Amino acid sequence: MRSPGYFITLCTQNRACLFGDIIKGKMVLNDAGIMVEKCWNEIPQHFTNVILDEHAIMPNHFHGIIMIDCDIVGANVGANNYSRLRERKMGTSKTIGSIIRGFKIGVTKWFRQKSPDFVVWQRNYYERVIRCEKELFEMRQYIINNPANWEMDENYFRRGK
Numbered sequence: 001m002r003s004p005g006y007f008i009t010l011c012t013q014n015r016a017c018l019f020g021d022i023i024k025g026k027m028v029l030n031d032a033g034i035m036v037e038k039c040w041n042e043i044p045q046h047f048t049n050v051i052l053d054e055h056a057i058m059p060n061h062f063h064g065i066i067m068i069d070c071d072i073v074g075a076n077v078g079a080n081n082y083s084r085l086r087e088r089k090m091g092t093s094k095t096i097g098s099i100i101r102g103f104k105i106g107v108t109k110w111f112r113q114k115s116p117d118f119v120v121w122q123r124n125y126y127e128r129v130i131r132c133e134k135e136l137f138e139m140r141q142y143i144i145n146n147p148a149n150w151e152m153d154e155n156y157f158r159r160g161k
Contacts, residue, residue, distance in 0.1 A: 068094075
């Protein structure tokens with residue numbers, strides 16, 4: 001594995017199901033879920049050293065894999081690899097934290113157009129460094145199978161309908 005990989009999980013505030021529903025083992029996105037997809041896919045436009053891998057939008061959480069291309073000059077990785085002054089002047093640091101913050105802000109802005117005080121995300125996020133090809137394969141499989149395993153997922157909560 002050439003580039004560092006990060007398995008990311010973000011949960012909605014109070015695990016509210018905001019992004020759609022699982023129907024017959026498949027995620028069906030609503031308008032909010034479509035916006036999450038759009039914001040995720042736009043990350044490389046804002047962070048040119050980022051390569052997006054598998055991802056899954058679930059009703060109340062999100063999983064994704066982000067790769068950092070270290071061949072790009074100035075690419076920083078990890079929460080403690082602080083941005084250089086030159087990068088800050090260019091507008092943003094290139095840490096995982098800043099990438100996730102930008103993604104969460106994009107989704108939140110869309111929600112707040114409809115409800116100004118709405119809180120979309122739980123504070124913070126979960127990240128796991130992917131250290132080898134075997135772990136990358138396992139994380140990809142977990143993400144791909146996540147909708148089919150929804151009722152067994154720790155983030156699943158039955159909603160009254």
